[in-house]
Amino acid sequence: MSGPIQTILRRVRRGSRDVIENAVSQLFDAAVQPHGVADSGEYRIDELARLAGTTTRNIRVYRDRGLLHPPLRVGRIALFNDTHLTRLRLITSLLDRGYNIAHVKEMLSAWEQGKDLGDLLGLESAIAGSWATEKPQRMALSAARRLIDDPAGFDRLVSLDIIRLDDGEQATIMRPTLVDAFIEIRQYGVALDKLIDLHEQVAPLLDQISAILVQAGVEEVVDKINPGAAMPGDVEVAQLITTLVRFRTQAVTAVGATLASSIEAQVESVVTQMLGDLIEKQAAAGE
Known part of the structure; x- marks a missing residue:
């Protein structure tokens, strides 16, 4: 990863960590208030569902499972408040x-009992869930070498931290999906060296895209949660955190769709050119 990109990522992490952790903490605080705290809004269940973007059925399930505090009863009418909404x-x-x-339920209960957010979820998980879609796979070093079946290629993967050597005779495949793709493509006769070369060319470009997307997502929140200023209302904070939570999924979907479309266009162009050249050669041979 290039120096400027590393600097951007460090700045994003450093500039947003405390602000977002504070926002998430206050959101949890607002969400676990005991019933009876004064709130500005009173909602029937259908209105609560509409404001929260869910269904009345889901609300009843959450109530039955103990995730939501009981509503205030006025005769036969159940009234919810802003604490319920948050x-x-x-x-x-x-x-x-x-x-x-x-x-x-476990997370909300733990927060009510005063556990620290970092201990409960981990800061990154609290902000946007697990951003890593791959879980490293640990195995015997001998098994990892057999899997790669290319001593020089194995050493290159270790140098790129795609494979990590542990103490003793153990290895951890840090990017199992990538390694699986390499193994599958090799079945078509493509050398591992070439695949690793392609990875080294593409990875910095993807890092740049990731830095741009992450910075955009963080700025969306930091612009609205100004350090030193009063925190926004609970509902607005919930919306901001939800924005970050969903940002990752939508960003990956958008980039994946764009990349797929671009590759499809490139393949079509290359195939058309190859067929055109072949037709020209056949025509020239027949003259």
Whole structure:
């Protein structure tokens, strides 16, 4: 990764870490207030569902599972307040990140008991879930060498930290999806050296794209949560955190779609050129 890109990423992390951690902490604080705290809004269940972007059925499930505090009862009418709305937005945000209902309940309960956010989720997880789509795979060093089946290529992958050598006779495949792709493409006769060369050419370009996207996502929040100024309202904070939570998925989808479209166009262009050249050669041979 180039120096300027590293500088950008460090600045993004350093400039946003405390601000966003504080925002997430305050959001959790607002979401776990005990019932009875004065709130400005009162909502029936259908209105609460509309404001939170969910369904009345989901709200009832969350209530039954203990994720939402009981509503205020006025006769036969159940009234919810802004604490319910904030908590409901947070629940939806966590579920969107892949946590299940049991995990969400555990996190909210832990926060109510005073546990630290960093201990509970980890800062990166609290901000935007797990950004790493791959889980490293640990195996015996001998098995890793057999998997790659190319001593020189194996050493190059180690130097790129795609494979990490652990103490003793163990190795960790840090990028298993990438390694699997290399192995599959090699079946078509492409040398591992060439695949690693391509990776080294493409990786810095992807780092630049990632830096631009991450910075854009962080700026969206930092611009609205000004350090030193009063925090926005609970609902707005919930919306900002949800923006960050969903940013990763949408960014990956957008980049993936753009890359797929670009590759498709390039393949079509190359194939057309190859066929055109072949037709010209055949025509010239027949003259």
